[in-house]
Structures are given as C-alpha cells and as structure tokens.
Amino acid sequence: MKINLTGNSSNIIGQKFSFFTAESWLQEKDDFKEKLNGLFVAKKDETFILLEENSVHYLIGLGSKPQNFEVQACAEKFTYDFRKKIKATTTLLNSENFNSDQIESLVKGLYLGTYEYPFKGEHPVFHSDFSLQLNSVSEENLKQLEMKVVAICEGQFACMEWLNKPQNFKRVPHISEFLDEISEKYNLKKTVFDRKKSEDLGLGAFLSVNQGSSQEAAFTILEYQSNIENAKTIGLVGKCILFDTGGISIKGSENLHYMKSDMGGATAVIGTLIAAAEMKLPVNIIAILPITDNAISNTAYIPSDVITAYNRKTIEVLNTDAEGRMTLADGLSYLAKNYKTDVLIDLATLTGSSVRMFGYTCGAYFSNNDSLKKLLEQSGDETNQRLWNLPLWDIWKEDFTSDVADFKNISSKPFGDCIVAGKFLEQFIMDHPNWAHLDIAGVAFGNVRYMKEKGATGYGVQLLIDFLENF
Numbered sequence: 001m002k003i004n005l006t007g008n009s010s011n012i013i014g015q016k017f018s019f020f021t022a023e024s025w026l027q028e029k030d031d032f033k034e035k036l037n038g039l040f041v042a043k044k045d046e047t048f049i050l051l052e053e054n055s056v057h058y059l060i061g062l063g064s065k066p067q068n069f070e071v072q073a074c075a076e077k078f079t080y081d082f083r084k085k086i087k088a089t090t091t092l093l094n095s096e097n098f099n100s101d102q103i104e105s106l107v108k109g110l111y112l113g114t115y116e117y118p119f120k121g122e123h124p125v126f127h128s129d130f131s132l133q134l135n136s137v138s139e140e141n142l143k144q145l146e147m148k149v150v151a152i153c154e155g156q157f158a159c160m161e162w163l164n165k166p167q168n169f170k171r172v173p174h175i176s177e178f179l180d181e182i183s184e185k186y187n188l189k190k191t192v193f194d195r196k197k198s199e200d201l202g203l204g205a206f207l208s209v210n211q212g213s214s215q216e217a218a219f220t221i222l223e224y225q226s227n228i229e230n231a232k233t234i235g236l237v238g239k240c241i242l243f244d245t246g247g248i249s250i251k252g253s254e255n256l257h258y259m260k261s262d263m264g265g266a267t268a269v270i271g272t273l274i275a276a277a278e279m280k281l282p283v284n285i286i287a288i289l290p291i292t293d294n295a296i297s298n299t300a301y302i303p304s305d306v307i308t309a310y311n312r313k314t315i316e317v318l319n320t321d322a323e324g325r326m327t328l329a330d331g332l333s334y335l336a337k338n339y340k341t342d343v344l345i346d347l348a349t350l351t352g353s354s355v356r357m358f359g360y361t362c363g364a365y366f367s368n369n370d371s372l373k374k375l376l377e378q379s380g381d382e383t384n385q386r387l388w389n390l391p392l393w394d395i396w397k398e399d400f401t402s403d404v405a406d407f408k409n410i411s412s413k414p415f416g417d418c419i420v421a422g423k424f425l426e427q428f429i430m431d432h433p434n435w436a437h438l439d440i441a442g443v444a445f446g447n448v449r450y451m452k453e454k455g456a457t458g459y460g461v462q463l464l465i466d467f468l469e470n471f
C-alpha cells in the first residue's frame with residue numbers, strides 16, 4: 001500500500017489524528033480542551049482517545065519544542081502502538097499547527113510505523129488504501145509531499161526488508177533478481193561482474209573473499225542518471241557481505257546469526273537509490289556493491305595469503321574476518337578509477353571496534369574533506385541518523401604496514417580498529433579529494449520496536465537522501 005494524501009474534501013471522516021506540542025496544546029481553542037481538564041497535556045508520546053459523534057479522535061503529544069526527527073519518532077511510535085486499533089477509514093490529520101517540514105515528519109513517521117517483519121498483516125489498515133486528509137495544505141503541495149514521503153519510506157522499507165532476511169533467503173541469485181527488478185522499474189543501468197570477469201579485471205581483493213564461497217561472485221554496479229544537465233555525480237560503495245562467518249578466522253557461535261546484517265552498507269545504498277529515483281533527484285548516482293558471502297570452505301582464503309588488489313597494491317591477509325575492507329578496497333578503487341565523481345562515500349558494517357566505541361548512537365565516519373564533513377554531520381543531526389568524526393592521521397598507517405606486502409589487512413595493535421580500517425580504505429580511493437567512509441556496524445542493525453531481538457533500523461537512507469538534497 002501507499003499512504004495517500006488528500007485535501008479538504010466531502011469525505012466522511014471516520015477517524016482523526018491530532019498531534020500537539022506542549023505549546024500548541026496550551027493555545028488550543030477547541031471545546032474538547034476544556035472538557036479534558038488536564039487529562040491530556042501533550043507530553044511526548046502521550047495519547048488520549050476521544051469518542052466523537054461519527055469518529056474516533058486520537059490526541060497525541062509531541063512534548064515541548066520537538067525537533068523534526070522527534071516529531072517523526074512520535075508519529076512512528078503512535079502507528080506502531082495502535083496498529084491493531086486504527087481503522088482503514090478516511091482519516092483527518094490535523095495539520096494547522098505545523099509548518100511544512102513538521103507535516104512531512106508526521107506523515108513519514110505515520111508511514112514508517114507500519115513496518116513489520118516478517119509480514120504478518122498486523123497493520124491491516126495500512127495494507128489497504130489508507131488516506132489522510134490534510135485541510136491546511138494546498139493540493140499541489142500535497143502531491144509533492146506524498147511523492148517525497150512515499151519515496152523515502154519505500155526506500156527505507158526495502159533497506160530494512162533485505163537486511164532482515166535470513167541468510168538462506170538472500171543468496172546471490174535472490175538479491176540479483178531484486179536488483180534486476182528495481183533496475184527495470186527505475187531505469188537504472190546494471191552491470192555485474194561474475195568471478196571470471198572479476199578475475200579478468202583484476203579485482204583480486206574482492207575475489208579473495210569470494211573464492212571460498214559456493215556462490216558466484218557478483219560485483220555489481222548500478223547507475224542512476226538524472227535528466228538534468230550538469231548534475232553532480234555521487235559515487236556510493238556499500239559493503240555487501242551476505243553473511244559473515246569470519247572465514248577461516250572463524251567467529252564464535254554466540255550471536256553469529258546477526259552476521260546476516262553484514263550487508264547493512266549495501267541495503268542503505270539500495271534504499272537510497274530507490275528513494276532518489278522515485279523522487280527524481282537531480283543528481284547522478286554510481287553505486288557499487290561487491291556482493292559475496294564470507295564463507296568457510298576448503299577453497300577459502302587463508303591467513304598469510306598475499307593478494308593483489310585492483311589498484312595493484314598487495315595485501316597480506318592476516319585475518320579473514322577483516323573481509324569488509326578487502327571487498328571495499330576494490331569497490332572504491334574500481335569506482336574512483338573508472339568514473340568521474342564529485343563525491344565518493346562508502347558505507348559499511350565494518351568493525352566491532354566502532355560498535356564498542358559508539359554503541360547504537362551513531363556511525364563513526366572518516367573523511368578527507370572538511371566541507372563534506374559539515375554536510376554529512378548536518379544531515380546526520382537533521383535525520384537523527386547521526387555521525388561522529390574520527391581521525392585519518394598518517395600515524396595510523398604504520399599499524400598496517402606488512403613485511404611481505406604493501407599492507408596487511410589488520411592492525412598489529414589491539415586497539416583503534418575502526419580507525420585502522422578507515423585509514424586502510426584511504427589507500428584505495430585513488431587520491432579522490434572528496435571521500436567519506438561511514439562505519440555503521442552499530443547503527444544498521446539493533447534494537448527496534450517491531451522485533452524482540454535485533455532488527456534492521458533503516459539507518460542511512462534518510463541520511464543520504466537529506467545529504468543529496470543539500471548537495
């Protein structure tokens with residue numbers, strides 16, 4: 001279903017949603033306010049249900065002076081909590097008290113709160129035609145708003161859906177088929193290098209991870225071309241390890257199932273492509289997803305192996321569990337060498353180190369460009385998909401110099417691995433002057449409302465879309 005928005009019409013209203021900030025509630029003049037007499041004060045996430053003559057009226061509190069992402073979070077929590085109560089009837093969304101950004105946040109939140117995994121039909125209301133009536137917004141602005149909200153939410157839903165899938169539902173043929181579908185739907189150019197082609201091209205670092213896999217390699221390039229002349233081009237690389245066993249440097253079995261989430265960089269990129277294409281954003285996007293799993297097998301790469309990456313640098317493999325930086329190394333250099341991009345960003349569930357540092361609060365990011373840093377942090381703060389900057393000082397390079405190759409794939413020291421990994425990746429960007437690396441291991445997959453265990457958060461889609469809008 002898609003949420004649909006209408007203006008003032010003669011529909012019979014069966015249901016009303018009224019959101020109030022503490023401030024707007026104080027100023028509310030409607031007669032029900034008197035009757036409530038302190039029963040509702042518009043605290044954050046407070047709800048009160050009024051039965052009116054022909055409709056059920058939900059009052060929802062947003063707290064005092066909420067930021068846009070807080071407005072969105074309240075709306076999201078509301079639809080999720082009331083998913084079994086709200087009805088598929090024409091619903092009035094009282095929007096008079098809000099500016100257009102706040103209205104966008106409300107509608108986005110209402111829609112995002114309908115996500116469930118696996119699909120159980122728990123939101124019957126949202127699986128039929130659900131229409132919200134907003135009397136304060138012009139028809140033209142409504143069209144625009146509906147388009148944008150649906151685009152971003154559909155992008156985020158796709159991101160979450162693929163990250164949540166179990167390993168045996170997201171093997172290479174499944175994800176390739178899905179990428180074929182969206183390429184067709186959004187007119188993206190799709191190119192895939194299988195094992196043979198990757199060998200011919202010299203994508204040795206990517207292939208070292210794939211060589212132990214029973215699945216065909218799929219180094220995938222997706223290109224979205226806007227129809228605007230002189231549009232800027234952004235390069236995106238998403239870590240796409242379909243499952244990370246650790247390889248021969250095998251992981252422990254506790255929580256191993258969560259390593260189905262090691263494609264969180266890729267799903268953020270896929271969601272962003274979908275949203276950008278739906279919104280017809282005036283930018284070009286070149287996205288690279290080096291798709292493989294990191295398997296344990298008798299053909300897997302082995303600690304001590306020395307491999308040659310796409311940029312001809314050699315890497316000594318000392319830990320097969322540091323596989324993300326191998327696949328990203330070739331993703332980054334292939335993109336930087338073969339495409340002209342104004343900015344290059346990679347996203348990856350790269351290190352446990354970043355999780356230990358920031359937990360679930362923010363991604364760790366690294367960049368060689370100050371204005372890019374500003375833009376990214378601004379988008380992070382705006383969307384509450386936060387980022388915090390860490391250094392790329394040259395001294396960190398010493399930690400991964402190798403005796404037998406240009407680099408080794410892990411540090412000789414037991415600390416700072418997310419910085420080491422970022423510094424490692426910098427060796428493969430072909431001196432691109434405007435690059436950022438986002439380590440999102442802690443934020444892509446975590447505590448979510450719709451699951452008892454961990455689930456996909458959708459991290460990255462709103463962040464990147466906001467970034468692209470400002471870029």
Ligand code: BES
Pocket residue numbers: 244246262319321322323324349350351352353355410411417441442
């Ligand atoms: N996919 C993991 C990183 C990860 C950890 C993601 C926790 C999500 C949650 C990555 O491939 C990995 O295994 N990294 C190792 C690197 C180490 C061997 C240098 C790590 O962080 O332990």
Ligand code: ZN
Pocket residue numbers: 244246294320321322323324
């Ligand atoms: Zn790993």
Ligand code: ZN
Pocket residue numbers: 241244262321323324349350
């Ligand atoms: Zn990994």
